[in-house]
Amino acid sequence: MKTRVLGDGLTVSAIGLGCMGMNQVYGTALEKADAFKVLAKAVELGVTFFDTAEIYGPFLNEELVGEGLKPFRDKVVIATKFGFDIGPASDGQGYSRMRGVNSRPEHIREVAEASLKRLGVEVIDLFYQHRVDPNVPIEDVAGTVKDLIAEGKVKHFGLSEAGAATIRKAHAVQPVAALQSEYSLWFRELEAEILPTLRELKIGLVPYSPLGRGFLTGAVRPETLAENDFRRGLPRFQGEALTRNLSLVDALVEIAGEKGITPAQLALAWILHQGQDIAPIPGTTKIARLEENIGAVDVSLSAEDLARIAAAVPETAVEGERYSQAGLAMVGR
Template structure:
């Protein structure tokens, strides 16, 4: 990326409403994904993490997304310290539904009512609050009907511990079944230039039902930025577990990402900004309201992401020519987006190979 592509003044995020009726949550149209501050992609000191959250806040963003499994609670604890004395200024999301195991690939999805109700209290304690604005089922438990999980989440709303509920990586059918039990505020799934299976069933479902959509990994876990290098993948980097970042797949996908960087350079924007702008353009076509939640450990990288909101902060504009060039890239990506396709919506919908 050239210096001229580095934004000098960040656009102010627009306000969006995720969900409708009693499930409506109003927040900024970009949020911070706080997995990065728990060491998923490399270490970060707590003081640096708090400074980064302050930078995001000063940039006009009030939406923070974390989960109980990120660093086994570390992310929630850091977010909780950041929120001390100003909890009501932020829309706070966290998640339940992945039970700790032997590391990535050995964990299990768990969505029974007892577990959900147990874990919310642990999350509230770590976050230093008595409620969360949005509580997601992190993964759908194959052994528990989605109606049970949604019912348990709904009971937490009635108890005042949660204001809105959501699902992560749910299929279109699972979304409809859960929404019939208790209205969903949002669905969170991976969506990017490189990962597009949600466009077949998930996005049409949320658009029809008026549910917000929260794309995670909108820059392909760093691939769709100007900064990624295979040399950055240290021994403890969680990306080693994902097929995109393994062996020949990584070499191929890095070359494919270079095409995106070239397109971004042609229009003088950071690659991360182009990736975010692309999401807003595609979401408009589906009639979906979105709030992407990119994550990073660096303020400079955050600035590049937020530049994707465009001059007026509403979501940027990607030229028709750029959209056309980006359209077919997902089909060329080597490897699946998850280490276990059964854990993501596209795997259970038959859109990506199952293990």
């Protein structure tokens, strides 16, 4: 497995593993034993970068990831996140318990302590602010994480879906190792302002949903989405928009076929070729998909290949927003 260095010296595998989907987000949750097999196989294949958050479950995903990776703790980097106000279990499961954002310093400390216990670790390797809180100065957020780093409870600071101005303000207080934001062939807005800012400040990029939440694999169809799959609530996965978007995959399938790889590998390889400071974290619950995704590390693409791939899925041709209006209101702050 090749490696990438993010920000202030955080070395991770070139492809990580997003663990959110192990807890019911896409339908049925994995049995613990099956989740542990996926985590162990990922480590065996060279993955050292694992992503979770308190809101996934909520809380259940951190416990699952922490327990599953306990035998490999000295080999892996575990990232988790703070920044949401999470309601009681009576509010439901998953994001239905999210009541808004909360990055008050005292709350950040509470989450850090709770995450340390759930993960079963002595230090959080990478601690992201999950979404920017407009009611708390980002300088206060960065300062709080800076204190946690000084106390030995956190190693590196990260942001998620933050705007360029916010990134600059945070970085001035505590160096930001990585920005985690959506980035893929069907969402490239980061290229205009965010990526140049990250490179100026030497901050890494960790793309989540690098396969467009499964869209770019060519395997997503309306009938394949479970009734409780959260993608059903996203505009790009609804009705005519999904049908039109699926037509964009055909060109990727053709290009991948010519190169003897899968559309997923092609899409991931495209991202990996965008810079050595980028480490995507595709999620999966299946070992076969895990092996497929990791295979993208060995795919070589020419400049002509990259241009052809980008042209095959023009962002302007993608139908629908990537989030609901409520979700969009929380990004790019």
